[in-house]
Amino acid sequence: MLFRFTYNLVMNLSYPLLRIIGILSHKLYLFTTGRQEVFKQIVIREVNIGEWVWFHVASLGELEQARPVMEELKKSFSNHKILLTFFSPSGYEVQKHYNLADCVCYLPWDTNRNVNRFLNFCNIKLALFIKYEFWPNYFYGLSKRKIPTYSVSSIFRPEQIFFSWYGGAFRNILLDINHFFVQNESSKSLLNSIGIDQVTVNADTRVDRVYKMSRQNNKLELMEDFTAGKKCFVAGSTWPEDYDIMEHLFEKETRLKVVIAPHEVDQKSIEKLEKHISVDCAKWSSYSSEKDRNKSILIVDNIGQLGKLYSYASFAYVGGGMKKNGLHNTLEPAAYGIPIIIGEHYNRYEEAVTLLNSGGMISVKSSAEFKEITHKLIKDKKLTQQMGENNNQYILSKKGASQLILKKIESLSGL
Incomplete structure (x- = not known):
């Protein structure tokens, strides 16, 4: 409870600061102004109509990991539409017209208000977060709505906060994920050590892309x-x-x-x-x-x-x-x-x-x-x-x- 309160306080206070700093940084300017358009974009693209699969990536590198899964999804389930969100301008600005996705936009900042507005509007059937993307309010919102959520091509290391003695609140974030597809056995063992057993070891999906x-x-x-x-x-x-x-x-x-x-x-x-x-x-x-x-x-x-x-x-x-x-x-x-x-x-x-x-x-x-x-x-x-x-x-x-x-x-x- 204390963690959620503190996290939400930080998220709500930090975003206005980022907008101010954006005056001096072009990348931060894109980061904040681009997010102002998200709710218009999802209305225009009618993300509330039909069945949508949501892929979230940080930037271009993670898109390369998501791309082969998207391609397989389109081949096998052509009736599903794809919503693709980016965290970083370096990804969004390059791939905002990415043709495999039916809607491409920034991930709204992880506040309760944004999460509820986003998830209440979008008709998401399942969500895939790629590699290192772990957002507490989004995971909580997806879990509350019983939307299956997966972590794909993720890697975990002993030094990450999830596995520290003081990381209990952060470990709870992972409990809202239905299944983990990790890249190696050591990641699986780390998740198992904190009581998470819904884990499958797979190779890096980028291999399919580069092949x-x-x-x-x-x-x-x-x-x-x-x-x-x-x-x-x-x-x-x-x-x-x-x-x-x-x-x-x-x-x-x-x-x-x-x-x-x-x-x-x-x-x-x-x-x-x-x-x-x-x-x-x-x-x-x-x-x-x-x-x-x-x-x-x-x-x-x-x-x-x-x-x-x-x-x-x-x-x-x-x-x-x-x-x-x-x-x-x-x-x-x-x-x-x-x-x-x-x-x-x-x-x-x-x-x-x-x-x-x-x-x-x-x-x-x-x-x-x-x-x-x-x-x-x-x-x-x-x-x-x-x-x-x-x-x-x-x-x-x-x-x-x-x-x-x-x-x-x-x-x-x-x-």
């Missing part, structure tokens, strides 16, 4: 022209911390084609990247075959093509691992059966640990280590093939989680 993407037509005319059949290295979702270890690739022209796809592609970020590069390089937005095809470095200054870019790679680097808690999606390049290099911080990512242990990925801590492994991968064809095959086998062994989840939900909820 499907790797089997589609990924041809890009610009990449065909730039690579011209030569060995290609793709560095995806990179940050400034990653560029420091790649310096030997930036210092002189090489026969290796180097493609860099930064995580942030605004003008300032691209200019920072260009300062790291000593040789003349091409940019995607201004690419000209006549003047750029013989250059060794290409900067991809737009978003949305990374999955296809990896299809041209002989080996790849996935960014974010040179800073803590920042490693990006290693499953995308793994699906193409190519070796992967990452930075030193990866232990929080289940798939990264497994890929590394299975021999398909290598972690580096310095520019010297990065230089050594890139030289090996360029020269040692046998090593490159073996690492790539290890990644390919991992993907094949983990695909199919989305179908299993949907079948389980169907049996539990009578969808």
Whole structure:
């Protein structure tokens, strides 16, 4: 009771503050102003008519986990409509017209008033919250209305507050979830240790997504022209911390084609990247075959093509691992059966640990280590093939989680 009172007080007081801070922060401005439109959007989209399945994700990464389940749902239960909500502007602003969902909007701020207004209007038959999304008032409201609620592709760790000696009130949040689909046995054991037994271990649903993407037509005319059949290295979702270890690739022209796809592609970020590069390089937005095809470095200054870019790679680097808690999606390049290099911080990512242990990925801590492994991968064809095959086998062994989840939900909820 005290927890709910305190939580609601914090939620009610914090939102006006966020709106004020939004004057100085564009991202927070989108975060707050976008939420003002939610109740108009659900009326226009008639979310009160028909049967709706609600998917909630934090941002783009979690959407990639939800997407394969949505696709399976649409195939098997085409009469159900999909409501997709985002917490973050970085997800909503990119995917607000996502064609697999019948209504896309922000998640209204988790206050009692918003929750009741949202759930009383929307005709939701079941709700799926992806990975780390745990909202007390929404879970309580769904439970009170007897709407089946599932946590999908979730991961739990001992250091999370749910498992601390003082985490009783937070553990109660989890009791409103009908079933958990977790990514590993350790998460299942942790939930079991606090009396939660409605748990199924499944692979990461993103595997289904990246497997499907790797089997589609990924041809890009610009990449065909730039690579011209030569060995290609793709560095995806990179940050400034990653560029420091790649310096030997930036210092002189090489026969290796180097493609860099930064995580942030605004003008300032691209200019920072260009300062790291000593040789003349091409940019995607201004690419000209006549003047750029013989250059060794290409900067991809737009978003949305990374999955296809990896299809041209002989080996790849996935960014974010040179800073803590920042490693990006290693499953995308793994699906193409190519070796992967990452930075030193990866232990929080289940798939990264497994890929590394299975021999398909290598972690580096310095520019010297990065230089050594890139030289090996360029020269040692046998090593490159073996690492790539290890990644390919991992993907094949983990695909199919989305179908299993949907079948389980169907049996539990009578969808």
